[in-house]
Amino acid sequence: MPDDRKPARTPAEPPAPSPTHAPPIRTLIVDDEPLARRGLVLRLAAHPDIEIVGECGDGASAIAQVHRLQPELMFLDVQMPGADGFTTLGQIPANEMPMVVFVTAYDHYAIQAFEASAVDYLLKPVDEQRLAQSLERVRQNRESRAALGHCSQLLGLLGELSGRAPLELDEALQPDALEQLQSDDRLSVRDSGRVVRVPLHSIRWIDAAGDYMCIHTDDDTLVLRATMRELERQLDPRRFPRIHRSTIVNARRVTETRPHNNGESYLRLDCGQELKLSRSYRDRLPLLQ
Structure with a gap:
């Protein structure tokens, strides 16, 4: 007799996750x-993966x-009335500068294009294969810019902590980088858009007053809007x-201590000021160890 049974169905494999x-x-x-x-x-x-957000002539x-649009990439014609492509680039702030691919009808602009740090240049009429090569350079450049951007942010942050210019990568990678920052001879505090730098040797004590810190x-x-944690x-x-x-x-400004109630003490500074030691x-004051 013919076998009417249906063959067992192989369970379908789950779909592969789509790449991000x-x-x-x-x-x-x-x-x-x-x-x-x-x-x-x-x-x-x-x-x-290319999203055109604007055109202009x-x-x-x-500029x-x-x-206004903050594009990542700009295809920029070299020959334009008024400001040409190179002049235009010179008027864009560095922090807003997108990746640039120059477009030109003359190949003698190529060297000048790369001197302007362009990702690539294209000759008119634009060839599709050459455009694809250029876009691949753009994608690689984008990844490099992202990695460099993260690195620059971290180095800038380390520099801010010391009040110095942004650190170089080899300086930040030193094993004692944090110790060097802490041993800087000035305390740097951001306050209302400014950076105040106070010589460490001149500081007697620091105390909190609500949302402000008083640096004596x-x-x-100095009364600055900061936190104890930021200063520490x-x-x-x-x-x-x-x-x-x-x-x-x-x-270094503590000249003597005297006991108080419940294990607390008072510290006298060289200026005569007394402070309570909780x-x-x-155990944080080396003088009493």
Whole structure:
């Protein structure tokens, strides 16, 4: 008899997870010829990771659009009335500068294009294969810029902690980098958009007053909007131990101690000021160890 049983069905394998894609590359096209812009738009449509966010036909408009749209990539015509491509680039702030691919009808601009740190240059009429090669350079450059950007942010942060210029990579990689920052001879505090740098030797003590920190120095008392944690992060705890929930002292300015109630003490500084040493912070002051 014929076997009417249906063959066992093999369980379907779960679909492979779709790869995560980087966000599209926001692109601005700058060319004074509308037909040239249209041709480039059509060719770029074959590349789904390219998102055209704007078009313009002169250098002044390009500068304004870069500021407004913040594109990652700009196809920039070299020959335009008024400001040409190179002049246009010179007027874009460095922190807004996108990746640039020059588009030109003359190959003698190539060297000048690369001297302007362009990712690539294209000759008109734009060839699709050459465009694909250029976009691959853009993608590689994007990855490099992202990695470099993260690194620069970290180095800038380390530099801010010391009040110095952003550190170089080899300087930040030194094993004692953090110790070097803490041993800097000045305390740097951001306050309302400014950076105040206070010589460490002049500091007598620091205490909190609500949302503000009072830095008492030989010459003045600075009242800055900061936190105890921000200041502690910069200061060497051996030189500037915390002696109370709201007080840091310059240990070198302590001249004597006297006991108080419940294991607390009072510290006298060389200026005559007395500060309370809390029992819970007693072990932080080397003088009393």
